[in-house]
Amino acid sequence: MNSAINKCIKYEISVPSKEEMFMFPVPKLCSIERKLSRLRCSDEERQRLMASHAPFGELFTDHMVVAEYTKAEGWHDFAVTALEPFSCHPATSVFHYGQAIFEGLKAYSQPDGSLAAFRVEKNAERFIASAQRMAMPPLPKEMFLASIQALVETDRKWVPAGFGESLYLRPFMIARESLLGTRPSSVYTFSVIACPVGNYFPNGLSPVSVWVSTDYVRAVRGGTGEAKCAGNYAASFLAQQQAREQGCDQVVWLDAIELKAIEEMGGMNLYFVFSENGKKKVVTPAPSGALLKGVTRDTLLTLAGDCGYHVEERRIELDEWRDGCANGRISEVFACGTAAVITPVGRVKSARGEFAINDGKSGEVTMLLREKLLRIQHGLDADPYSWRVPLVGVGD
């Protein structure tokens, strides 16, 4: 199928023999140009880099996907190229008016040596929703998946094989028009880059401590809280710094209107485990119009239920959290997200005081759900949900 010349050949997405392997239709001939103009890492160099325990998000694979959008042509020129810098006019719209969205997902090694992603459709859908909120052009779902697949196939040697390890994929879109008029850009770049990753938190699964911010808020309904947009993150860094100054690892956000209800932790969603009469119930804050509805959060709504726990989405206030830890009703709290999977929360500090959860230790529900989720992602457990999305076969 491929030409002998590896420099600038037509790259055809390998369509799975069974269409139902994919959760959404892939165009039969979704062509992505392959432009490999730069030398790749040697096998030795790549192995050395992958063994170097680089911090999360600082080691990149050899390639990237790029595509351009203009009003006249729509999305076009999808290509896998060497990882190369963008050339940006100083007036490039993203520098001034911040139209930038992204997604985060992972490719996991499977026991048979194939590679699979997890619920890519959810990421593709949220990427569309984020684009709409930021007045950016939505990227068709099938091009989102085809881009992920093309990059993982090209850089398949960069996917670590260990349990809990993966290739972190970062699809993103930025405004590229050069103008200072305050209006949406008419030119955009879509790109996917990738990083081999181990565990997100350097200290492994030791529970994190959190600072509940009342000086800063993350988002408010009617704002951009439900979009995975760049500005939400820049807005959070000062609160994160304050958390560090308070001796805590992460910041916890309250609702912007009353400063009472728990929303999120840093860039992750939160789950609260209640124990009543020997029964366990897991509770996560209900969507408020400001909450980022994480894919892992959504996955756990189903998975926790199937593990025998009662599951609830509802409002939960800081007072209930504190009282629940004091009277033993709340036995565990954990945060969840694609990058860090599931992370226990051990200690809570706010302007009104400090308290521990489960004596600052990881709890059994947290550990069980984490293990269960990772086993499905790595193909070690059955996947009755069809969450795994095959990307690259054994022989590909």
Place this chain on the structure above:
Amino acid sequence: MNSAINKCIKYEISVPSKEEMFMFPVPKLCSIERKLSRLRCSDEERQRLMASHAPFGELFTDHMVVAEYTKAEGWHDFAVTALEPFSCHPATSVFHYGQAIFEGLKAYSQPDGSLAAFRVEKNAERFIASAQRMAMPPLPKEMFLASIQALVETDRKWVPAGFGESLYLRPFMIARESLLGTRPSSVYTFSVIACPVGNYFPNGLSPVSVWVSTDYVRAVRGGTGEAKCAGNYAASFLAQQQAREQGCDQVVWLDAIELKAIEEMGGMNLYFVFSENGKKKVVTPAPSGALLKGVTRDTLLTLAGDCGYHVEERRIELDEWRDGCANGRISEVFACGTAAVITPVGRVKSARGEFAINDGKSGEVTMLLREKLLRIQHGLDADPYSWRVPLVGVGD
């Protein structure tokens, strides 16, 4: 002082003979490298471009200022260079986590042929405040002014001479580290670019119509509303599109908590003119923790007072606006900002109905303040406030 070779010479900021010319101390030897590696526009080409009535922010001068920040070196390598693209790794922090702030100010031709800016210190101060909110390294005030001055001096031929015309200056700072870890960048670029501009609104001073958004909000206290950061603008575009769909020119924001109090219009502040017993009072929304405190807004607090109007900063709700227009208490409403100076508002539309202000016509207070402000900026009226900041002398 300058070497004969124009290619890469040391460029020393010309320090004004009287230090009090500047509102804040300029280092005696604040050196900015001058690297002019590309051909500039010919005089004819520049004149043709300046006469072409390019839309706001789409025609740029020949040069730019750039400087770099690293944790080890702090701010360094200030230079005036040809306007050239930045080379950005796809993981550049500003693309993913949105740390980006900017300012907008203008250089005005003076009657004697010299060039002056207006209240630059306010922009420098807000740039520091914006940086602090976004966990970015503040740029010292003196480097902010020196950069403005160096660029205007280099591109002085690009400053239009007409009344109401100016050179729009855009200082901005972006995060430049290549990483996907969610933390503040440790590398930043500061830059200043410039655009010759006429009137901001293409239809001149014909009053604008506004759509009061209740679906979207701009900011909430504890958020980033007081910072001039890129993310605030991206967040506003969808509401702006909605305004267009409603047949309006601009969006008006309500407070995020109650959706009642008026905050801003698009990227500009608002003023309401009340008439009572033949006396005029101008009222602008009080800082709420979410409002961007504009330099023009601040200037008018003083200028309107000195023009004999009573001035108030207070909460004003949409209901009061509507009722005031109905019963004749509110005779004019205008928006103000650096780019568009002062723009009358003629018509207001919301989900609850529509009403006109002053029969949709410009009012006398609006026109008087606009003329007065422009005359001070252009050096045609006395400046008892020391607002004008000389940048380039006649003989320079």
